[in-house]
Amino acid sequence: MTSTVPQDNAISAQEQEQLDELYAAFAAAHMTPLWTQIGGLMPTSPRPDSVPFLWRWSTLLPLAERAGELVPVGRGGERRAIALANPGLPGTAYATPTLWAAIQYLGPREQAPAHRHTQTAFRFVVEGEGVWTNVEGDPVAMRRGDLLLTPGMHFHEHHNTTDRPMAWIDGLDIPLVRTIDAGFFEFGPEVLSTTETPPVSRNERLWAHPGLTPVGAPAPRSSPLMAYRWEHTDAALTAQLELEDEGFPGVVEPGHAVVRFTNPATAGDCLSTMRCEMHRLRAGTPTALTRTAGSSVWQVFSGSGVVSVGDERYEVGTGDLFCVPSWAGLALDPGPDGLDAFVFSDAPVLEALGLARTAREDRP
Amino acid sequence: MTSTVPQDNAISAQEQEQLDELYAAFAAAHMTPLWTQIGGLMPTSPRPDSVPFLWRWSTLLPLAERAGELVPVGRGGERRAIALANPGLPGTAYATPTLWAAIQYLGPREQAPAHRHTQTAFRFVVEGEGVWTNVEGDPVAMRRGDLLLTPGMHFHEHHNTTDRPMAWIDGLDIPLVRTIDAGFFEFGPEVLSTTETPPVSRNERLWAHPGLTPVGAPAPRSSPLMAYRWEHTDAALTAQLELEDEGFPGVVEPGHAVVRFTNPATAGDCLSTMRCEMHRLRAGTPTALTRTAGSSVWQVFSGSGVVSVGDERYEVGTGDLFCVPSWAGLALDPGPDGLDAFVFSDAPVLEALGLARTAREDRP
Amino acid sequence: MTSTVPQDNAISAQEQEQLDELYAAFAAAHMTPLWTQIGGLMPTSPRPDSVPFLWRWSTLLPLAERAGELVPVGRGGERRAIALANPGLPGTAYATPTLWAAIQYLGPREQAPAHRHTQTAFRFVVEGEGVWTNVEGDPVAMRRGDLLLTPGMHFHEHHNTTDRPMAWIDGLDIPLVRTIDAGFFEFGPEVLSTTETPPVSRNERLWAHPGLTPVGAPAPRSSPLMAYRWEHTDAALTAQLELEDEGFPGVVEPGHAVVRFTNPATAGDCLSTMRCEMHRLRAGTPTALTRTAGSSVWQVFSGSGVVSVGDERYEVGTGDLFCVPSWAGLALDPGPDGLDAFVFSDAPVLEALGLARTAREDRP
Amino acid sequence: MTSTVPQDNAISAQEQEQLDELYAAFAAAHMTPLWTQIGGLMPTSPRPDSVPFLWRWSTLLPLAERAGELVPVGRGGERRAIALANPGLPGTAYATPTLWAAIQYLGPREQAPAHRHTQTAFRFVVEGEGVWTNVEGDPVAMRRGDLLLTPGMHFHEHHNTTDRPMAWIDGLDIPLVRTIDAGFFEFGPEVLSTTETPPVSRNERLWAHPGLTPVGAPAPRSSPLMAYRWEHTDAALTAQLELEDEGFPGVVEPGHAVVRFTNPATAGDCLSTMRCEMHRLRAGTPTALTRTAGSSVWQVFSGSGVVSVGDERYEVGTGDLFCVPSWAGLALDPGPDGLDAFVFSDAPVLEALGLARTAREDRP
Structure with a gap:
C-alpha cells in the first residue's frame, strides 16, 4: 500500500500553496493527516523496525x-x-x-x-x-x-x-x-532474606507434582511454580519423540517435539506476558517455515543447526541467541546431533488481544 | 419449617369438605399444592434421604x-x-x-x-x-x-x-x-484393542510432567492424563507435612495435608462431575468438624482412625469405605500411625451450579 | 441393552443355590451387583421415568x-x-x-x-x-x-x-x-419491605439498556437484571422474522425465531440452573424434530398449534403447559396465527457438566 | 531511582579506560548494560513520554x-x-x-x-x-x-x-x-457494498435488546452489536443520577454516573483493546483525583468544566479532546450545566496482561 497523497493528477501551484498552508496549520495544532501516513501506520502485513540478529x-x-x-x-x-x-x-x-x-x-x-x-x-x-x-x-x-x-x-x-x-x-x-x-x-531490604541453598524450593515441593494441586496452598494469579527442572523437560521431550517412533501422536511435526511451560494453577502460560517453550529437533528433520505475528527470542541449548530468519541464515551452536521479528519466516534445520532450543515470545499478549496469527509453509 | 397447611384455626366441616374436593380435583388434574409439601421440598437445611454408612x-x-x-x-x-x-x-x-x-x-x-x-x-x-x-x-x-x-x-x-x-x-x-x-x-468390540502391559501409559508420557504441556498433543475437554501415580501423591503429601514442620504454608489445617487430582490441561477438577482428593492426617491432629452441601464417599487407604459422620462414629482401617450425606458433620481423628484416605465427591457439580456451601466448627 | 445376568447357559441347581447365597450376602452387606442392574442404570439412551404430559x-x-x-x-x-x-x-x-x-x-x-x-x-x-x-x-x-x-x-x-x-x-x-x-x-420479616408500585424496577433502570454496563453498580454472580419485558422480547422476535424475510440471518430455522434470556453481566443464561427462552413460530413452518438430553417445560403464550412429544400429540392454545422428558422427540407445528411459546429447561446444568447432547431430524 | 553506574567512589584513570573499552565492546556486540539504563527502563512509577494535551x-x-x-x-x-x-x-x-x-x-x-x-x-x-x-x-x-x-x-x-x-x-x-x-x-472492492440508509442496522435489530440473545445469530468473538445509540446511553446515565437522588446505588461516586459500552455476547468490553465509557457529572460534584496505569483520550460531549491532568488545567467545552498519560492525576470539575464526556482507554490491554493499577485521592 502506498503512502502518498491520493491525488494522481498534477495540482496547480495555488492548490499546492493552499495544501502547504493546511499542513502547516495541522502541525501548529498538533494534528497529523492519516492520508500521508497510512502506508506506514497500517501496512498490509507487519513491517517491523526490529531486524533478525544473532x-x-x-x-x-x-x-x-x-x-x-x-x-x-x-x-x-x-x-x-x-x-x-x-x-x-x-x-x-x-x-x-x-x-x-x-x-x-x-x-x-x-x-x-x-x-x-x-x-x-x-x-x-x-x-x-x-x-x-x-x-x-x-x-x-x-x-x-x-x-x-x-x-x-x-x-x-x-x-x-x-x-x-x-x-x-x-x-x-x-x-x-x-x-x-x-x-x-x-x-x-539491603540484606538478603536468606542465603540458604536447598536443592528443591518450597514452591516446587508444593506444586511440582503432575496433576496434583495442593488444596491448602495459596493460589496466586501468577504461577505458583517458580522452577521447571531440566530433568522433567528432557523427559517430556524424549517421550514425545519415542511416541513418534511408536506411531503415536505427540510431536508438532515430524521430528519436532515441543513442551510449553505452564502455570499449574491455571494451565495457561507460565507468565502473563511471555510464552516459554523448549523445542527438540531430531537430526534430519528440518521444520516447516512459519510466520507468526509477534516476536520471539531463541537460545540454542544444545546441539547445532542452521537457522533461517527472514533473509538471514545463521549457523548456530550452544548458547547462541537470535531474535525473530514479527512475521519473519522462521525455519530450523538441526545438525547431525539434533538441536535443543529454548524460546520465549510475546504470544500471550497477542492472543489476549485477539491479534495472534500464524502461517506455515511446508518446505520442498 | 413445618409442612402443614398454614391454618392454625379449626375449620368447619363444610370448609373441610370443600378443601377435600379441591384436593381431589388437584389430584385428578395431576397438580400438587405447594403449601402441603413445602417443608419437605424446601427444608431450612438439607435433609438427605441417604444416611451415613460404613x-x-x-x-x-x-x-x-x-x-x-x-x-x-x-x-x-x-x-x-x-x-x-x-x-x-x-x-x-x-x-x-x-x-x-x-x-x-x-x-x-x-x-x-x-x-x-x-x-x-x-x-x-x-x-x-x-x-x-x-x-x-x-x-x-x-x-x-x-x-x-x-x-x-x-x-x-x-x-x-x-x-x-x-x-x-x-x-x-x-x-x-x-x-x-x-x-x-x-x-x-468383543476383542480387546490390546493386551500390552507397559509400565507407563502413553497419556502419562505426554502429560505427567509438572507444569509442562505437550504442544503437539490433542487437548480434549476432559483430562488428558488418565493415571495419577501413588509415588507422586505420596511425595506431595509428605512435602506438605514437612513444610508445616518447617513453619511454611501447605496444609489445610494442622497436621492435615490434601492434594486434589486435577486436569493438567485446565487445572480444574480431574473429572467434570466428581472431585477426587487424597488426605493425610498426622497422628494426634483430629480435623475440625465440617459440613458440606453435597455428598462424598471416602476410603481409608492406610492407617486407622475414628470417623464421625452425623451421629455415627466408626473405627476404620485400610480399605473401609463410608459415605457422607449432604450437610452431615464430618470429623476424622487419626490413629497412632496416622491416616491416609481417598475421597470423591460431587463438589464440581455444586460449584458449577452455584450451590456449594461449607461450614466449619473448630473442635474443643 | 439387556439387564439379565450374563449367563446364557443353564446352571445347575447347586450353582443356583450358591448364587442365591451370594446375593443374599450382598443384600445383608448393603451391596448390589452391577451385572443385574446395568441395563436400567446405564441404558443405551435415556429412559426417563417422567412422561410427556399436557x-x-x-x-x-x-x-x-x-x-x-x-x-x-x-x-x-x-x-x-x-x-x-x-x-x-x-x-x-x-x-x-x-x-x-x-x-x-x-x-x-x-x-x-x-x-x-x-x-x-x-x-x-x-x-x-x-x-x-x-x-x-x-x-x-x-x-x-x-x-x-x-x-x-x-x-x-x-x-x-x-x-x-x-x-x-x-x-x-x-x-x-x-x-x-x-x-x-x-x-x-413478617411485614413486607415495601408496597410501592413503580412501573420500572431499580434493577431495570440500571441494567436494562442494551450493551450498557453501569460501572458503579454491584455486579453479583447471578443476574442483576430481574425483569425481561414483553415489549423487548416481542420486538426481538419480530426483528428476527423480518430479517428472515429480507434474506438475512437471525432465525434458528425457517419461520422460527428464538431469544434466550441472558444475564447482562455475564452474557450467560439468566439463571444458573435453568435456561429460559421465548420462541415464535410463523404459521406454516413446523419445526424439525429435535431430541435433547435433559428436560424442559413449555407454555404457550399466544396462538395455537399441534405439538408432538415422544408418542404424544397435543393441540395446544394460550396458557397450556407441557413437559418434554429427556431425549423425547419434540416438534411444534404452529396454527394459522402462528405460535409464541415460552420454555424453560435444565440445559445449563447439562452444559456445565459436559452432558449436553442434541439430535435433529428434518421432517418430510 | 537513579540510573548512574553503581559506583560512588572515584575510579582511577586506568579503571576508567578499562570500562570505556568494555562499553565499546558492548556496543560493537550490540549489547547494552542494564546498570546504566535501569532508571529509565524501570522507573519507580510510570514516566510517560506522552504529555497531557488539549x-x-x-x-x-x-x-x-x-x-x-x-x-x-x-x-x-x-x-x-x-x-x-x-x-x-x-x-x-x-x-x-x-x-x-x-x-x-x-x-x-x-x-x-x-x-x-x-x-x-x-x-x-x-x-x-x-x-x-x-x-x-x-x-x-x-x-x-x-x-x-x-x-x-x-x-x-x-x-x-x-x-x-x-x-x-x-x-x-x-x-x-x-x-x-x-x-x-x-x-x-472499489464500489460500495450498499448505499442504503436504514435508520436501524441489522446488527441492532438482532442484538440491541436488553438481556436478550438471538439464538439463531452467529456469535463472533468481537462484539456483534455495532451501534450504541445515544437515547439508551442518555437514559442509563439519567437513571443512575435519579437513583442516587432516591438513595440507591448506581453512581461511581457522588454526582458521577458512568456507563461502559460492552459486548452483549460476552459482557466484556465492546472492543478487545479499547474500553469505551460515557461519563455524566452533575454540577457541583467534582470527581476525586485518580491515577490509572495506561492512557486514555476524552472528548467533552456536552456541558463544560475544568479538567486537571497532571500539572495541566483546562477549561473545556463541547467537542474538546484531551489525553491522559499513564499515572497522570486526573480530576474533572463540571461547570454549571454539568458535563457529559466520552472516554476511551487501553484498560482492556492492561487488565488482560495483569498490569492494571489505579489510585484514588479524595479531594479536600
Whole structure:
C-alpha cells in the first residue's frame, strides 16, 4: 500500500500553496493527516523496525566475565545484566519491541539485592550452577536447563554461594511495559532474606507434582511454580519423540517435539506476558517455515543447526541467541546431533488481544 | 419449617369438605399444592434421604472374591462390580444421590470387554496390581495407591495378565446422570484393542510432567492424563507435612495435608462431575468438624482412625469405605500411625451450579 | 441393552443355590451387583421415568381460583402455588426430574411474605397484571409476557395492590436441588419491605439498556437484571422474522425465531440452573424434530398449534403447559396465527457438566 | 531511582579506560548494560513520554472542513482523517502510546471505500448526522451521541447521502498494533457494498435488546452489536443520577454516573483493546483525583468544566479532546450545566496482561 497523497493528477501551484498552508496549520495544532501516513501506520502485513540478529555465546560470555571483573553489582545498578540490543531499534536495549533479553553474571560469593517490579521476568540456564534466586524469600536453585520464574511484583534477589561465577539468560517484558507505561519498581531490604541453598524450593515441593494441586496452598494469579527442572523437560521431550517412533501422536511435526511451560494453577502460560517453550529437533528433520505475528527470542541449548530468519541464515551452536521479528519466516534445520532450543515470545499478549496469527509453509 | 397447611384455626366441616374436593380435583388434574409439601421440598437445611454408612473392606473383599468364583465377566453384565447401596436409598445401588461406588474384581487372566458411556468413571487401587485398563486403546497399569480416570465417552476395557486376582474401587456419577436422564451407552468390540502391559501409559508420557504441556498433543475437554501415580501423591503429601514442620504454608489445617487430582490441561477438577482428593492426617491432629452441601464417599487407604459422620462414629482401617450425606458433620481423628484416605465427591457439580456451601466448627 | 445376568447357559441347581447365597450376602452387606442392574442404570439412551404430559390452562386456572377462595396465603405455606405433577414421577410434585412448575395465584390486595432459598426461581406471566414481586426490596411489576427472576438466596415477597386477582407461572429447580441435597431456606420479616408500585424496577433502570454496563453498580454472580419485558422480547422476535424475510440471518430455522434470556453481566443464561427462552413460530413452518438430553417445560403464550412429544400429540392454545422428558422427540407445528411459546429447561446444568447432547431430524 | 553506574567512589584513570573499552565492546556486540539504563527502563512509577494535551474542537473542526475542500477522499489515502499528535511523541501521529484519535470528515455525497485491518476502530459522534458506515455490508447510521464499532478485520466503508458534511471522532489502537507489529490491512472492492440508509442496522435489530440473545445469530468473538445509540446511553446515565437522588446505588461516586459500552455476547468490553465509557457529572460534584496505569483520550460531549491532568488545567467545552498519560492525576470539575464526556482507554490491554493499577485521592 502506498503512502502518498491520493491525488494522481498534477495540482496547480495555488492548490499546492493552499495544501502547504493546511499542513502547516495541522502541525501548529498538533494534528497529523492519516492520508500521508497510512502506508506506514497500517501496512498490509507487519513491517517491523526490529531486524533478525544473532548474538553468539562466544561473544556474550567473555564480555559478561569482563564486566564481572570491572563492574560491581549492588544497589542502584541492581544487576550485572547486559542486554541484547536489536540493531533495528537504535537507542534502546530491546531485543524486540516487546522483549528484553540479557546475559546476567554473578561472581563467586556475590549477591544481588532484593527488588520487585511489575515487569515479569524469568531466567534460563544454558550452563553452570551455584546461584540461588530467592523469590519472595524462597530460595530456588539455578542449574543447567532450568527455567526459573519471577512473576510481576515478586521480590527477588540472587546469591552465589560457590567459588565459581555463573552466567545465565534473563528474559523480561521491559519493552512492552515501557511502551504502555505500566512499570512500577520497588527496592527491597539491603540484606538478603536468606542465603540458604536447598536443592528443591518450597514452591516446587508444593506444586511440582503432575496433576496434583495442593488444596491448602495459596493460589496466586501468577504461577505458583517458580522452577521447571531440566530433568522433567528432557523427559517430556524424549517421550514425545519415542511416541513418534511408536506411531503415536505427540510431536508438532515430524521430528519436532515441543513442551510449553505452564502455570499449574491455571494451565495457561507460565507468565502473563511471555510464552516459554523448549523445542527438540531430531537430526534430519528440518521444520516447516512459519510466520507468526509477534516476536520471539531463541537460545540454542544444545546441539547445532542452521537457522533461517527472514533473509538471514545463521549457523548456530550452544548458547547462541537470535531474535525473530514479527512475521519473519522462521525455519530450523538441526545438525547431525539434533538441536535443543529454548524460546520465549510475546504470544500471550497477542492472543489476549485477539491479534495472534500464524502461517506455515511446508518446505520442498 | 413445618409442612402443614398454614391454618392454625379449626375449620368447619363444610370448609373441610370443600378443601377435600379441591384436593381431589388437584389430584385428578395431576397438580400438587405447594403449601402441603413445602417443608419437605424446601427444608431450612438439607435433609438427605441417604444416611451415613460404613462398608468394611473385610466384608467387601471376600464377597467380591466369591463373586469371582460364581459369576463370569463378559458382554451384557460387562463388569464384575458390586455397588455400595445406601440403606437410606432403598431399591437403588447408590452410595449417595449422585455417586456410585463399587468394588470391582477381575480374576487371573480375565478380561472385561470394551464399552463407553457418558457417565464419568475412575478407579482407585487400595491394594494389589496386575490389571491394565485400556482407555481408548492406551493401556494403563493399575497399582496400589493409583487413581485411574475414565472420562465420559472414552472406550475402556480391562485385562488381567497375571495369575493373581485384583480388586479395586470404581467411582461413577451414575446416580446423577440417571436423575437428569443424560446417560448414553455403547458397546465396543468383543476383542480387546490390546493386551500390552507397559509400565507407563502413553497419556502419562505426554502429560505427567509438572507444569509442562505437550504442544503437539490433542487437548480434549476432559483430562488428558488418565493415571495419577501413588509415588507422586505420596511425595506431595509428605512435602506438605514437612513444610508445616518447617513453619511454611501447605496444609489445610494442622497436621492435615490434601492434594486434589486435577486436569493438567485446565487445572480444574480431574473429572467434570466428581472431585477426587487424597488426605493425610498426622497422628494426634483430629480435623475440625465440617459440613458440606453435597455428598462424598471416602476410603481409608492406610492407617486407622475414628470417623464421625452425623451421629455415627466408626473405627476404620485400610480399605473401609463410608459415605457422607449432604450437610452431615464430618470429623476424622487419626490413629497412632496416622491416616491416609481417598475421597470423591460431587463438589464440581455444586460449584458449577452455584450451590456449594461449607461450614466449619473448630473442635474443643 | 439387556439387564439379565450374563449367563446364557443353564446352571445347575447347586450353582443356583450358591448364587442365591451370594446375593443374599450382598443384600445383608448393603451391596448390589452391577451385572443385574446395568441395563436400567446405564441404558443405551435415556429412559426417563417422567412422561410427556399436557396441563391445560382451562383446567389450571379455575382450580387456582378456587384455591384462592379456600386457602389463605401466608407464613408456613408461603405461597398459593399448585405444582404440575408428572404422572411418571408419582409421589412427587415435579414436572420433570429437575424442574418444578406451578401456577401461583394472588387475590386482590393479598400479600405473600418474604423468604429466600438456594433454589432458583422465575415467574412468567401469560395473562393479567397488578402484582409486584419485591426482590431484595426492589419492587418489580409483573405484566403479561414478562419474565421475572428470583436468583438463589434473594429475599422475595409479592403484593397485589389491585382489586383483581392475578395468576402466573412459577419455575424453580426444586427437584434438582432436592436430589443433590443442596437446599437452604430462610424466612424473611413478617411485614413486607415495601408496597410501592413503580412501573420500572431499580434493577431495570440500571441494567436494562442494551450493551450498557453501569460501572458503579454491584455486579453479583447471578443476574442483576430481574425483569425481561414483553415489549423487548416481542420486538426481538419480530426483528428476527423480518430479517428472515429480507434474506438475512437471525432465525434458528425457517419461520422460527428464538431469544434466550441472558444475564447482562455475564452474557450467560439468566439463571444458573435453568435456561429460559421465548420462541415464535410463523404459521406454516413446523419445526424439525429435535431430541435433547435433559428436560424442559413449555407454555404457550399466544396462538395455537399441534405439538408432538415422544408418542404424544397435543393441540395446544394460550396458557397450556407441557413437559418434554429427556431425549423425547419434540416438534411444534404452529396454527394459522402462528405460535409464541415460552420454555424453560435444565440445559445449563447439562452444559456445565459436559452432558449436553442434541439430535435433529428434518421432517418430510 | 537513579540510573548512574553503581559506583560512588572515584575510579582511577586506568579503571576508567578499562570500562570505556568494555562499553565499546558492548556496543560493537550490540549489547547494552542494564546498570546504566535501569532508571529509565524501570522507573519507580510510570514516566510517560506522552504529555497531557488539549485539542479544541474550535480548532479541529475548521481544519477538517478546510481539508474537505482541498483533499479528496479515496483509495490510497482511504480516509479524510486527521490525527491528534501528542507533543511528547514527536514524529508520530499518536494521541498516546497505545491510542490513535482523529477527526474524520466526509463531505456531502462523498464516499470512503471499503477496507479492513486487524486494528480495532470505533467512531463517536459529537455533532451532526447523515453518514452511514457499512460494516460487513450492514449500513449503520451515525448520529449525535452514538458510538459505532468496527472490530478488527471487519470490512467497512462510509457514505454520506446528504447535502451536508459530517465530522466525527475515530478511535483506533494503531499505536499498540504498530508497536507489537501485529497489523494486517486489506483493500475491499472499489464500489460500495450498499448505499442504503436504514435508520436501524441489522446488527441492532438482532442484538440491541436488553438481556436478550438471538439464538439463531452467529456469535463472533468481537462484539456483534455495532451501534450504541445515544437515547439508551442518555437514559442509563439519567437513571443512575435519579437513583442516587432516591438513595440507591448506581453512581461511581457522588454526582458521577458512568456507563461502559460492552459486548452483549460476552459482557466484556465492546472492543478487545479499547474500553469505551460515557461519563455524566452533575454540577457541583467534582470527581476525586485518580491515577490509572495506561492512557486514555476524552472528548467533552456536552456541558463544560475544568479538567486537571497532571500539572495541566483546562477549561473545556463541547467537542474538546484531551489525553491522559499513564499515572497522570486526573480530576474533572463540571461547570454549571454539568458535563457529559466520552472516554476511551487501553484498560482492556492492561487488565488482560495483569498490569492494571489505579489510585484514588479524595479531594479536600
